[in-house]
Structure formats: structure tokens, C-alpha cells
Amino acid sequence: MKTPVALTIRHLLITLCALSTANSIVADEVPQGWYDDQRIEINDRARYFRYYLPSKPSSASPPLVLFLHGGNASMRESMPPFNRPSAAWADVAEENGFILMVPNGVNRITGNSFGDEQSWNDCRPDNPLAITLDDVRFIDRLIDLAINDLGADDQRVFVTGSSNGGLLTYRVAVELADRVTAAAAFIANMPVESTCPTPTRPMPMMIVNGTQDSLMPFDGGEVADSNTFLSSTPASVDQWRSVNRAGAAPIVTDLPDSDPSDGSTVERVDYPAPASGAPVVLLRMNGADHAMPSPSRRLAIPRQNHDVEGAEIAWAFFQDQAAFPTRSEGQWVPIDPEVDGANQGLTIDVLPSLDQMFVAWFTYTSEADPGHLQST
Numbered sequence: 001m002k003t004p005v006a007l008t009i010r011h012l013l014i015t016l017c018a019l020s021t022a023n024s025i026v027a028d029e030v031p032q033g034w035y036d037d038q039r040i041e042i043n044d045r046a047r048y049f050r051y052y053l054p055s056k057p058s059s060a061s062p063p064l065v066l067f068l069h070g071g072n073a074s075m076r077e078s079m080p081p082f083n084r085p086s087a088a089w090a091d092v093a094e095e096n097g098f099i100l101m102v103p104n105g106v107n108r109i110t111g112n113s114f115g116d117e118q119s120w121n122d123c124r125p126d127n128p129l130a131i132t133l134d135d136v137r138f139i140d141r142l143i144d145l146a147i148n149d150l151g152a153d154d155q156r157v158f159v160t161g162s163s164n165g166g167l168l169t170y171r172v173a174v175e176l177a178d179r180v181t182a183a184a185a186f187i188a189n190m191p192v193e194s195t196c197p198t199p200t201r202p203m204p205m206m207i208v209n210g211t212q213d214s215l216m217p218f219d220g221g222e223v224a225d226s227n228t229f230l231s232s233t234p235a236s237v238d239q240w241r242s243v244n245r246a247g248a249a250p251i252v253t254d255l256p257d258s259d260p261s262d263g264s265t266v267e268r269v270d271y272p273a274p275a276s277g278a279p280v281v282l283l284r285m286n287g288a289d290h291a292m293p294s295p296s297r298r299l300a301i302p303r304q305n306h307d308v309e310g311a312e313i314a315w316a317f318f319q320d321q322a323a324f325p326t327r328s329e330g331q332w333v334p335i336d337p338e339v340d341g342a343n344q345g346l347t348i349d350v351l352p353s354l355d356q357m358f359v360a361w362f363t364y365t366s367e368a369d370p371g372h373l374q375s376t
Contacts, residue, residue: 036076037114040145042138048114049103049142050075052090053150058097061153063322064146065093065315066101066139068161068168070187074116075104085294085304086162088311096315099152101142105164106133122167123196124228135168136175143179155181158318162186162292163216177201182278182321184208184314186292189216189230190239199243202278204321206314207240209233210264210288212303237271237282245277259295259306264288266307281317283308 032055039046054062067089069078078086079102093100105118121135139159146152159180161169166188173183174197182204189209211218220232231239241248248271255266264287271280285293285305293305 034079040138040141042141043134045133046113047104047106047138048075049101050079051102051146051150052079052093052100054094054097054099056097057099059153061151063098063156063158063318064101064143064152065089065098065158065160065318066103066142066172068103068120068159068165068172069105069118070162070166071105071119071164072117073165074118075102077116078102083297085292085297085299085310087297088294088309089160091296092309092311092315098156099146099150101146103138103142105135120164120168122164122191123171123194124167124191124230125193125195136172139172140176140179143176154179156318156322157181158183160184160186160314161188163188163290167191171196173203173205174199174201177203182206182318184317186310186314187213187216187290189220189233190236192220192229192231199240202244202273202276203240204278204280204317205240205244206281206283206317207233207237208283208285208293208310208314210285210290210303210305212287213290215290233282233284237269237280241271241280244271244273244280246271246273246280255307257307262288262306263303264305264307266293266305278321283313 032053034050034052036050038049038051040049041047067078067086069075069086073084076082078084080087080090089100104113105120106113107115107117108119121133143152143154143157146157147154157180159169159172159176160183161167163186166185169183169185170188170190173180177199178201180203184206186208187210188207209216209218215224216230217223218233220230220235222229230236240246251270251272253268253270255268257265264285267284267286269282269284271282273279283293287303288305289301289303291299291301291304292310293308294310295306296309298304298306
């Protein structure tokens with residue numbers, strides 16, 4: 001049986017390498033840099049987005065990060081040349097070779113989907129900012145576009161956002177759990193009541209909140225005179241910890257206070273999970289207000305944390321979740337298919353995006369005690 005096995009493996013490698021090359025060609029045909037004011041139609045309405053392609057993609061199929069801007073902001077104001085903390089994502093994308101996609105919300109008053117005072121439909125039933133548009137379908141279509149047209153890796157799709165965009169990050173993590181690899185929500189808690197489904201599938205989740213948040217209180221409650229209500233940060237963490245089957249005993253780490261003058265320190269709280277679950281990480285920004293942390297892009301507010309770069313720490317978290325593919329594309333290669341009710345062979349995965357090959361030997365049988373087979 002050696003020859004058929006060798007031929008089968010060779011055919012598999014050729015096929016997968018061809019697919020990898022095809023993706024690489026698609027990416028190589030598009031020059032590096034920002035692509036602005038891109039448009040697609042969602043439910044007969046124009047929706048806009050922009051994306052950034054790095055000069056040196058990390059692989060033939062680079063990862064994809066979607067950043068969701070905050071309320072009354074936009075895809076433009078959240079990225080360079082504006083000096084918002086979220087603009088650091090462009091630097092991180094260039095340094096690490098991933099595709100960065102930034103969609104635009106819709107103006108809650110005019111319905112304009114192109115402007116700079118935009119918001120998201122984030123599941124709060126009593127939210128005056130709520131827009132009856134299918135933002136999740138919009139994000140889903142952008143993931144398709146990035147994979148099919150830009151060669152992004154469908155096994156490394158990450159979503160993150162701040163404030164109103166952090167709330168939409170939670171929603172996308174729930175409703176697109178079969179497509180998203182991990183999520184990071186900044187300065188946002190889970191809604192007390194929700195018009196959307198509750199989490200049911202494990203999703204690696206990072207939550208980054210300030211204890212002195214004047215807009216979305218760390219301890220929960222009303223969102224700044226809006227008559228909308230959010231859970232506390234501990235309750236939001238516990239909700240994801242329960243879904244993710246993460247442990248109740250956290251690992252607590254005090255991060256370096258690199259800027260004592262900002263009046264804030266960062267405490268990292270890790271909740272590890274078994275292989276069947278997913279981790280939850282809380283970055284508790286002690287003393288910080290409603291702002292993403294950033295030492296490089298400082299806002300004119302008195303309590304922004306300057307100890308960590310939010311984009312960098314979220315990307316590091318995403319990388320930790322992408323060490324192994326979420327599904328196998330391998331091929332079972334039987335050694336002796338004529339053994340009745342049993343089989344031995346190889347399963348092979350070629351992973352171009354990780355520059356790895358996974359090969360394992362298995363013995364399979366439907367009998368309780370096959371006797372004539374030995375596992376190795």
C-alpha cells in the first residue's frame with residue numbers, strides 16, 4: 001500500500017499548495033496601503049468601509065482584524081491621520097502583516113451611512129442610538145470579501161471595538177461565533193437586557209475597562225443619562241466565563257506602571273479554560289475613564305491609561321488563540337482498507353497560514369476489542 005499512500009499525500013500537497021498560491025496571487029495583485037470609501041449593498045442600503053493592506057503580509061493568507069468604531073465616530077476618525085488610540089491598529093497591522101478592516105456605522109438621526117457621526121445596532125432594546133439595520137450581516141459580508149478577494153485566512157478572523165463598537169463586538173462574537181476566532185471589547189459591558197441571542201458557544205474574549213468610566217460605569221447601570229443600562233464589568237466577565245467554561249480561579253498580574261502621572265494602573269486577570277472551552281481575559285484599568293489605553297496616542301482627558309497600547313495587547317491575545325486551526329482540512333489515508341470494521345492510517349493537515357504540517361497516525365475500529373490491531 002505504500003505507493004497509493006505516497007501518491008495520495010503528494011496529490012494533497014499539490015492541491016493545497018495550489019490553493020495557497022492562488023490566495024497569495026490575489027493578495028499580491030493589490031498594492032499596500034489604505035483603501036478608502038469602499039461600498040457594498042446591505043438590504044438595499046449602501047454601507048461603507050475602509051481597509052489597510054500591510055506592505056509585508058505575514059503569510060500567503062494573512063489574518064484579518066475588524067475594528068468597530070465607537071458611537072458618534074466613524075471609520076475615518078478612528079484611524080490615521082486622526083490621533084485616536086484606535087489608530088494604533090494601523091501600526092500593529094503593518095508591523096505584524098495582517099489585514100485591517102474598518103466598517104462605518106450609520107447616523108442615528110439622518111440614516112446617513114457615509115458620515116462621521118455614526119453608531120451601531122448593539123442589542124440594547126431601550127437604546128436611543130439603536131438603528132434597525134443588520135450590522136451583523138454587514139460584518140459577515142466584509143469577512144467574505146476579505147477572504148475571497150483579499151486572501152485573508154478564514155481561520156484567523158478577529159473582531160474588536162470600543163464603546164458602542166465594543167458592544168457590537170459582543171454581538172458579533174455571539175452571532176458570528178462560527179466565523180470569528182477571538183474578540184476584544186474595549187470600554188464596554190454586556191447589556192442588562194438584549195434584543196439579540198445570548199452567548200452559547202465558547203469564544204476567546206478579552207475585556208478592557210476602566211474603573212472610573214464616566215460613560216459606561218464599571219459597576220454597571222445607566223449609560224450617561226441615556227436611559228439604557230449595562231451589566232457591571234464583573235458580571236460581563238462572569239457571563240463569558242460561564243459560556244467559555246473558564247475556571248473561577250483567576251491568574252492576576254499587575255502590569256508595569258510605566259506612566260505614574262496618568263493616575264491609572266492596569267491589572268490583568270486571566271481565566272484559563274480547558275480545551276473544550278475558551279479563555280476570558282480582563283484588563284482592569286484602575287482609575288481610568290472612558291478611553292482606550294495608549295501611551296502613543298494620548299487624549300485630552302484627565303484619566304486615560306498610558307501604560308499599555310490597547311491594539312498591541314489585543315493583538316497578542318488574538319495570536320494566542322490562533323495556534324491551531326479550528327477545523328481540520330486534512331485527509332484520512334488508510335493503510336489497509338480491507339480490514340473489516342477497522343482501519344489504520346494517517347491524517348494530514350497542511351497549514352500554509354501557519355507554515356506548519358500536522359501528521360498523526362490513528363487506529364480506528366467500531367469493535368469494542370478488535371484484538372487484531374494495536375494502537376501506536
